Amino acid sequence: MDICKKIREYCEIMRVAWYSNQNPNIPYHDPLCRLAYLYSTVPVNANLVEFVFENDNDIENYLDSCQSKKGSVSICVFGGGPGTEILGLAKRIEKRRLDDQISLRYVLLDKVTEWQESLIEIESQIETRLRNKIGKRKDWPLTLTGHSTALDITDTANFGNFGNIFGKIDVFILSYVVSEVFDDAIKLQSFLSKMTESAPSGAKFIFIERNEPRWVEKINIMSDVAKLTLSSEPNHTSNYMSLDEQRTHLGKLLEDVGRSPRTNWNAFWVVGTKE
Ligand SMILES: C[S@@+](CC[C@H](N)C(=O)[O-])C[C@H]1O[C@@H](n2cnc3c(N)ncnc32)[C@H](O)[C@@H]1O
Numbered sequence: 596m597d598i599c600k601k602i603r604e605y606c607e608i609m610r611v612a613w614y615s616n617q618n619p620n621i622p623y624h625d626p627l628c629r630l631a632y633l634y635s636t637v638p639v640n641a642n643l644v645e646f647v648f649e650n651d652n653d654i655e656n657y658l659d660s661c662q663s664k665k666g667s668v669s670i671c672v673f674g675g676g677p678g679t680e681i682l683g684l685a686k687r688i689e690k691r692r693l694d695d696q697i698s699l700r701y702v703l704l705d706k707v708t709e710w711q712e713s714l715i716e717i718e719s720q721i722e723t724r725l726r727n728k729i730g731k732r733k734d735w736p737l738t739l740t741g742h743s744t745a746l747d748i749t750d751t752a753n754f755g756n757f758g759n760i761f762g763k764i765d766v767f768i769l770s771y772v773v774s775e776v777f778d779d780a781i782k783l784q785s786f787l788s789k790m791t792e793s794a795p796s797g798a799k800f801i802f803i804e805r806n807e808p809r810w811v812e813k814i815n816i817m818s819d820v821a822k823l824t825l826s827s828e829p830n831h832t833s834n835y836m837s838l839d840e841q842r843t844h845l846g847k848l849l850e851d852v853g854r855s856p857r858t859n860w861n862a863f864w865v866v867g868t869k870e
Contacts, residue, residue: 598627599851605631606854613805618777623707629677633713634848635856637679640771642836644683645690647803647864653826654766654866657799658697661765667698671764673748673783674772676705678717681739685721688737696733701741702760708745748772749782751789761793770803773817774810784817791821791869800867806831814865823867833861 605628612619622628648655661668672680681701688697703714718739725735732738746753767790776783791800800823804810811829818825836858842849849855 601627602631602634603852603854606635619775624709637677638840639836639857639860640679641683643860643862644680645687648687654799662697667700669700669764670766671702673704673769674775675703676707676710676743678714680768680770682717685737693736696735697737699737699739703743704746704748705743706747711743714743748786749776749779751786754789761790762795764794764798767800773813774805780813784820787817788821791823794869796869798869801864803862803864806861806863818867824870826866829863829865831863835859
């Protein structure tokens with residue numbers, strides 16, 4: 596019960612920090628804070644990722660063309676430690692029911708190494724679900740291979756140690772991470788520029804962020820400096836997560852925590868291309 600109380604407190608601490616107009620400094624190193632994030636935010640953010648791919652034909656077609664040309668799709672997620680983007684993409688790919696399997700290779704960059712615990716669990720849950728629903732791996736709509744790398748995305752100092760692994764990435768995702776680094780956004784800008792230099796031509800950079808003019812402006816500047824061509828004006832979206840996920844699925848946990856997880860978003864996304 597104390598754990599649930601602490602989760603409830605952390606949910607409120609995070610909410611206040613994100614809207615404080617200052618660097619959020621969320622203590623993700625505390626396991627209860629990570630649990631609170633997984634409870635309150637990962638489901639809705641994963642649904643938003645699913646929504647973006649469902650509603651952006653260009654990006655989904657690009658994914659399919661990578662798969663058919665190379666036999667796999669490689670993604671790199673900035674601040675992707677919890678596994679949110681993997682969850683959202685897996686949900687979208689499962690729902691599409693394509694004839695061809697998508698072989699998803701991922702690299703998650705996050706400075707909080709402890710997130711690996713949740714990533715391993717999320718990957719295992721996705722595979723268990725596919726095995727129970729569909730059976731043999733060869734018939735699954737997607738297979739997953741990848742890893743999480745401990746990296747501070749505001750520090751270019753260690754960039755050289757990663758060789759050319761970023762040169763093989765098709766899609767980079769930055770979801771709710773520009774607002775998270777806040778004070779260090781200018782350093783993230785340098786990191787992004789370096790990353791863009793080593794990315795292959797045609798690589799896509801998907802920015803998903805809270806719907807505030809300052810983040811639109813910041814992402815425009817970052818893309819400009821990194822010489823990314825933005826495909827469109829920002830796509831604004833204000834919506835609820837899909838009906839196949841309900842608060843009641845949480846059962847007693849919802850009662851024990853005594854606070855609902857977030858179920859809606861007010862966000863935007865924009866896609867940049869490395870020419
Ligand atoms: C608000 S969460 C977003 C997580 C995920 N993208 C999502 O949409 O649920 C921000 C993430 O960025 C990570 N993060 C914050 N500052 C970072 C930095 N300087 N370098 C790498 N990761 C960072 C945090 O550990 C956390 O996982």
